[in-house]
Amino acid sequence: MKTRMIVISVLVMVMAGEGLADWPQWRGPKRDGTSAETGLLKEWPSDGPPLAWKAEKLGGGYGAPAVVGGRIFGMSNRRGQEAVWALSEKDGKELWVTGLGRVATGGMQQGSEGPGCTPTVDGELLYVVGASGTVACLRTEDGKVVWQRSLTRDLGGSAPRYRYNESPLVDGEKVICTPGGEDAAMVALDKRTGKTLWKTKVPAALARGPGGGPGRGSGAPGRRPGGPGRRPGGSDRRGGGPGRGPGGGDSHGSAAAYASAIAIDVAGQRQYVQSAANALIGVSASDGKLLWRYDRVANHRCISCATPLFHDGKVFATSAYGAGGGLVKLRADTDGGMKTEEVYFTSKMQNHHGGMILFDGCLYGASGGNEGGALACLDFRTGKVLWDRRDSGQRRGKGSLALADGRLYYRMESGTMVLIEPNAKQLVERGRFEQPDRSRRRAWAHPVIANGKLYLRDQDVLLCYDVKAK
Numbered sequence: 001m002k003t004r005m006i007v008i009s010v011l012v013m014v015m016a017g018e019g020l021a022d023w024p025q026w027r028g029p030k031r032d033g034t035s036a037e038t039g040l041l042k043e044w045p046s047d048g049p050p051l052a053w054k055a056e057k058l059g060g061g062y063g064a065p066a067v068v069g070g071r072i073f074g075m076s077n078r079r080g081q082e083a084v085w086a087l088s089e090k091d092g093k094e095l096w097v098t099g100l101g102r103v104a105t106g107g108m109q110q111g112s113e114g115p116g117c118t119p120t121v122d123g124e125l126l127y128v129v130g131a132s133g134t135v136a137c138l139r140t141e142d143g144k145v146v147w148q149r150s151l152t153r154d155l156g157g158s159a160p161r162y163r164y165n166e167s168p169l170v171d172g173e174k175v176i177c178t179p180g181g182e183d184a185a186m187v188a189l190d191k192r193t194g195k196t197l198w199k200t201k202v203p204a205a206l207a208r209g210p211g212g213g214p215g216r217g218s219g220a221p222g223r224r225p226g227g228p229g230r231r232p233g234g235s236d237r238r239g240g241g242p243g244r245g246p247g248g249g250d251s252h253g254s255a256a257a258y259a260s261a262i263a264i265d266v267a268g269q270r271q272y273v274q275s276a277a278n279a280l281i282g283v284s285a286s287d288g289k290l291l292w293r294y295d296r297v298a299n300h301r302c303i304s305c306a307t308p309l310f311h312d313g314k315v316f317a318t319s320a321y322g323a324g325g326g327l328v329k330l331r332a333d334t335d336g337g338m339k340t341e342e343v344y345f346t347s348k349m350q351n352h353h354g355g356m357i358l359f360d361g362c363l364y365g366a367s368g369g370n371e372g373g374a375l376a377c378l379d380f381r382t383g384k385v386l387w388d389r390r391d392s393g394q395r396r397g398k399g400s401l402a403l404a405d406g407r408l409y410y411r412m413e414s415g416t417m418v419l420i421e422p423n424a425k426q427l428v429e430r431g432r433f434e435q436p437d438r439s440r441r442r443a444w445a446h447p448v449i450a451n452g453k454l455y456l457r458d459q460d461v462l463l464c465y466d467v468k469a470k
Helices: 002-017 204-208
Strands: 051-055 066-068 071-078 081-088 094-102 120-122 125-129 134-139 145-150 169-171 174-177 186-190 196-200 262-266 269-275 280-284 290-294 309-311 314-319 324-332 338-346 356-359 362-367 374-379 385-388 399-404 407-412 417-421 428-433 448-450 453-458 461-466
Touching: 066 120, 066 448, 071 094, 081 134, 094 134, 094 145, 120 169, 134 174, 169 262, 169 269, 262 324, 269 314, 280 314, 280 324, 290 324, 290 338, 309 356, 314 356, 356 399, 362 399, 399 448
Parallel strands: none
Antiparallel strands: 051 461, 066 071, 071 081, 081 094, 120 125, 125 134, 134 145, 169 174, 174 186, 186 196, 262 269, 269 280, 280 290, 309 314, 314 324, 324 338, 356 362, 362 374, 374 385, 399 407, 407 417, 417 428, 448 453, 453 461
């Protein structure tokens, strides 16, 4: 009887723990690139962890997968359609595929192979935003479409030059996305019906491009602070005016950039933070009202891709193309708005699209744009550079990051996968390997760690590696 009770207790603990290591959305459970999973390999063999399985013929795309409840969900361009698919977590076998409409056309060639969205799974439903602007809700069980809308045709959005690459945020009963239109910079949709709940109107100052740097988030026009952190070519940013939409540079007349929003709570107020084309913005979760803005982290190309980080009442955001990163402290205003106080700005963290990780007071991320870049480590509190691989002449190590069980998973654009032990003094590698049969496309899809497995997307191929400690 005693042995039986022990077995039952163990089974209960195992069952209770199921799903805790899932990866249900863009950048993991909390949208910060971090998994709560433990029991993973601390060091890899010389040839890397073992390959568990390989799924092929998924279709083109750069979106990382979501992993929930024994299933893997993703998006692709397949046979002329934007498609959502589900695979078995056990062996990668396809369970279903659903087409949402014709693939996106127009815009720049880079990234046109397929969507960059990671599906957001919420219970029995999942949500996606296609490169064409299709936002849809599907059933996880069979892929049946529950509702579907267009960010452009239905919501008045304006697609940026490189198409939509957002992963939708589900918060309570709302789905948050960024159409980028003058009357719908951001929107909240009812997650069960797709009905529009509110829209964020683009203020005139935001539509004109760079405005008032740090300070009160009222949308009031202002001047960008000077000094070493000032972005070169700031006067080239154009926006508003006859014949132009709410953006300039490469925004293609859109207030939307290429990042995905996060939900935060400050002074008892729920809000959504997004890196838009011309500024980092925060809007009220209840009605979409613009609460604050911070321009300095936007660039003259209107290409902001990195998801902001929130910690201890402060938001860090960054972009490349000669801009940099800034940490702003948020405080409640007397009139119900929010004030932003710049803690620091640094040109030493120009994260392109690989994302950043905050761990033990250190900010890790690749710094550098099209010119190349490498992994760097900054003191999150002060912005001081602790180490930067570019100092050693390395300019080809730019990549994307995730964190699990005290290790950084770093995927370079070349496809090289590196395991790193976080360290404030130097880069400490604990293993690396090369993906077999690499495509000729850059490895832009972020690594995903879920339930003892590492997932790497390479266009129409998904590789699953076993990284569980034995």
